[in-house]
Amino acid sequence: xxxxxxxxxxxxxxxxxxxxxxxxxxxxxxxxxxxxxxxxxxxxxxxxxxxxxxxxxxxxxxxxxxxxxxxxxxxxxxxxxxxxxxxxxxxxxxxxxxxxxxxxxxxxxxxxxxxxxxxxxxxxxxxxxxxxxxxxxxxxxxxxxxxxxxxxxxxxxxxxxxxxxxxxxxxxxxxxxxxxxxxxxxxxxxxxxxxxxxxxxxxxxxxxxxxxxxxxxxxxx
Numbered sequence: 127x128x129x130x131x132x133x134x135x136x137x138x139x140x141x142x143x144x145x146x147x148x149x150x151x152x153x154x155x156x157x158x159x160x161x162x163x164x165x166x167x168x169x170x171x172x173x174x175x176x177x178x179x180x181x182x183x184x185x186x187x188x189x190x191x192x193x194x195x196x197x198x199x200x201x202x203x204x205x206x207x208x209x210x211x212x213x214x215x216x217x218x219x220x221x222x223x224x225x226x227x228x229x230x231x232x233x234x235x236x237x238x239x240x241x242x243x244x245x246x247x248x249x250x251x252x253x254x255x256x257x258x259x260x261x262x263x264x265x266x267x268x269x270x271x272x273x274x275x276x277x278x279x280x281x282x283x284x285x286x287x288x289x290x291x292x293x294x295x296x297x298x299x300x301x302x303x304x305x306x307x308x309x310x311x312x313x314x315x316x317x318x319x320x321x322x323x324x325x326x327x328x329x330x331x332x333x334x335x336x337x338x339x340x341x342x343x344x345x346x347x
Contacts, residue, residue, distance in 0.1 A: 152202075154201060155195075156201055158202075166190065166191065166194070166205060172341070173190065174187075174209070181211075183210065186339040188202070188206060188217075188220070189338040190341070192332075193336045193339065195231070196232045197231050198221055198228060226338075230268075232331050233273050233275040234331055235318070236275045236293070237277070237291065237293055237310060237313070238278070238291065238292040239257065239277070239291050240280070241279070242280050245290055246289075248288040248289045250288070250290075252303050253301055255303075257310055260307055261310065264276075265277055273314045279292065294330070294331050295334065296324055296328060297321055297322050297324060298319075298321060299323070329343050
């Protein structure tokens with residue numbers, strides 16, 4: 127006695143939304159100055175040769191071009207696309223997936239206050255509000271002197287040190303509104319304090335981008 131075949135019905139997957147999806151946009155210059163392009167090409171070649179396939183170098187190249195203006199511009203997206211023989215849409219899709227790539231001008235120090243569940247309960251929300259009041263800026267905004275960009279961030283896997291503040295992705299553990307305020311005051315005074323762990327000193331946002339690209343933080347002389 128043979129079993130009857132199982133009937134499988136393919137159901138359509140429907141997507142609906144009440145609002146249209148906004149287009150992905152990048153601002154800033156359309157092209158880098160010629161001298162900047164020459165330097166970027168040399169450094170990009172150094173990065174690309176580390177990988178068996180050139181397109182695998184996209185992430186570090188995005189950090190490289192981010193180091194030029196402190197955020198990803200149209201010029202940076204175009205440079206990466208041309209160097210790796212990708213479309214600008216392919217580059218943009220990667221650049222907008224990872225939060226470490228910035229689409230707005232960023233200060234010398236990106237101060238991220240974790241306001242995910244545990245940090246929020248332990249005081250993260252209070253820290254974010256205190257720094258916002260002290261700096262006179264909101265989430266994602268930059269001080270007028272260009273020193274600090276403030277943002278609320280998601281979990282950074284440091285719950286045992288909550289509440290955590292990160293400066294250019296370096297940890298400042300077990301913070302309070304007052305201690306976080308002191309960190310920000312030191313940043314604006316040009317005397318960045320040492321992180322709680324990890325690096326012995328802080329780099330600026332652009333220098334950090336170069337390090338994440340796998341290059342010397344200071345750049346060519």
